[in-house]
Amino acid sequence: MTFPGLPVYTSRDLVTWNLASHVWNRESQLPGLSWRTPGQTNGMYAATIRHHEGVYYVVCAYLGLSDKPMGVLFNTTNPLRSSQWSDPIILDLSEIDPDLFWDDDGKTYLTTAGIALQEINLETGQLGEASNIWNGTSNEWPEGPHIYKKDGWYYLLIAEGGTSQKHAVSISRSKEIKGPYTAYERNPILTNRDTTEYFQSVGHADLFKDSNGNWWGLCLAIRSGPSYEYMPMGREAVLFNVTWNTEEWPKLEPIRGRMPPAPLPRLGSPASNKGPNVSGNDRFDFTKVTKIPSSFVHHRVPPQNAFLLSNRGLKVRPSRANLTGDSLSTEAELTGQNGLSLVGRRQSHTLFNFSIDIDFWPRLIGQESGLTVFRTQLEQNESQQKYYDTPYTSTEGLGEDHNQTGSLIAR
Structure with missing residues (x-):
């Protein structure tokens, strides 16, 4: 997806x-x-x-x-x-x-x-x-x-x-x-x-x-x-x-953790493609780009106008569903089937460091923002900020493959 x-x-x-x-x-x-x-x-x-x-x-x-x-x-x-x-x-x-x-x-x-x-x-x-x-x-x-x-x-x-x-x-x-x-x-x-x-x-x-x-x-x-x-x-x-x-x-040749030497082709002329390297390190400053990098992806086609780039950075407009969604709902926007306000980079290493700077200004109770290691809506590990009117800890919708940590913002 x-x-x-x-x-x-x-x-x-x-x-x-x-x-x-x-x-x-x-x-x-x-x-x-x-x-x-x-x-x-x-x-x-x-x-x-x-x-x-x-x-x-x-x-x-x-x-x-x-x-x-x-x-x-x-x-x-x-x-x-x-x-x-x-x-x-x-x-x-x-x-x-x-x-x-x-x-x-x-x-x-x-x-x-x-x-x-x-x-x-x-x-x-x-x-x-x-x-x-x-x-x-x-x-x-x-x-x-x-x-x-x-x-x-x-x-x-x-x-x-x-x-x-x-x-x-x-x-x-x-x-x-x-x-x-x-x-x-x-x-x-x-x-x-x-x-x-x-x-x-x-x-x-x-x-x-x-x-x-x-x-x-x-x-x-x-x-x-x-x-x-x-x-x-x-x-x-x-x-x-x-x-x-x-x-x-x-x-x-059998697939092993370390493969034997092989006759790899010489590098030859420079590659005409200057796109992102699959395994290279990435550092993105969204205040200095005019479009989301081509290596970033979404879970399904995202909602219209979900993302806006400006000199202030990448603004993410909340989708109605959070990452987990409501699996019991018959409304596609609440299950996440109509797309999520999620943008991510493909994981290419088992060991890596990753960080992100987020400014979060919630306007409605229940809005949340954060970072996730995402495979599907039911298989993810997220760290979030969530807006409640009173201190509250939520585990709603979490399965055995879903872990959640977060800091809650009281109104």
């Missing part, structure tokens, strides 16, 4: 990554969509970016509107500018995790969880008849499919085992795009299941080749350790090296 959403990052050396743009950056691209989505962890899922004949495409599934996912397909010729990303073409998906593949005969295919394959018209979004091409190695949640063509083989890479601690990556190949696909005898080719590794839930991988001909992969992982208890940043992208064995199967 993060907005702006679908961030695009760029790098010259695969080490330093800068924010380039957001694909979903305008409320008008999907009018009212985030406000019609009640779930806390719904929204854009499993986005894939592809490049073909000068055009960049991002395709993903939007979850939470109904029992079926809604496919969204964006495109641009300039991925460094948010404003250049198109309005989406809506796809009638039956399953999640869509990806695109262009074959040598000019046909374009869409793959989805299941694992299904169907032709797609990129101009209209029209989909052809879907056919099942592989059930995976165990038929347990086969999803996240990606197809690559190399040396006459179609390679089908998928995720299996669910997204928890049994998460894994498996691969098969075929001489024909519609199969039959033969599974690699050493599957899964990437997983941390049944280990004590710091990175858990390793899976949902994608492969690519750099300009020097070296292969790499990205996968999702959680920094939880084997206890699998604390994971405030959720699933993150992890980079790893890929080589090909004599049998023409890919070998994926």
Whole structure:
């Protein structure tokens, strides 16, 4: 439910990554969509970016509107500018995790969880008849499919085992795009299941080749350790090296806390993207900027006129709902479904220092302001100032994943 959403990052050396743009950056691209989505962890899922004949495409599934996912397909010729990303073409998906593949005969295919394959018209979004091409190695949640063509083989890479601690990556190949696909005898080719590794839930991988001909992969992982208890940043992208064995199967470097040396590309020419660094330190003075930095995000599209920048700093207009919201209310503004007056920076480290200067002038009883480490409305840790007419301590709406401290301002 993060907005702006679908961030695009760029790098010259695969080490330093800068924010380039957001694909979903305008409320008008999907009018009212985030406000019609009640779930806390719904929204854009499993986005894939592809490049073909000068055009960049991002395709993903939007979850939470109904029992079926809604496919969204964006495109641009300039991925460094948010404003250049198109309005989406809506796809009638039956399953999640869509990806695109262009074959040598000019046909374009869409793959989805299941694992299904169907032709797609990129101009209209029209989909052809879907056919099942592989059930995976165990038929347990086969999803996240990606197809690559190399040396006459179609390679089908998928995720299996669910997204928890049994998460894994498996691969098969075929001489024909519609199969039959033969599974690699050493599957899964990437997983941390049944280990004590710091990175858990390793899976949902994608492969690519750099300009020097070296292969790499990205996968999702959680920094939880084997206890699998604390994971405030959720699933993150992890980079790893890929080589090909004599049998023409890919070998994926296991995900560890310290990765072995790999042939990283040279830095080369300076990056054209000067956007915020993913892992760098940040210091923002809102009295000296004319717009909220592009690296800041909101939970859903925020209410209209929620934020005002001036030489006095960033003024935040209160939303009707606090961060927790009233889950029993039928009014969207009170649940927080119509957006919150919340602006935040993505957490990129497990250990960090963070501070903020706030001037708080409440006008109504119950108004509050403060700082939060926020994942969802039900999973957060906040320090607040709240306005009451008499001294009062509140724990209303707090769950086991929600901690609250604060100083109360008496009228």
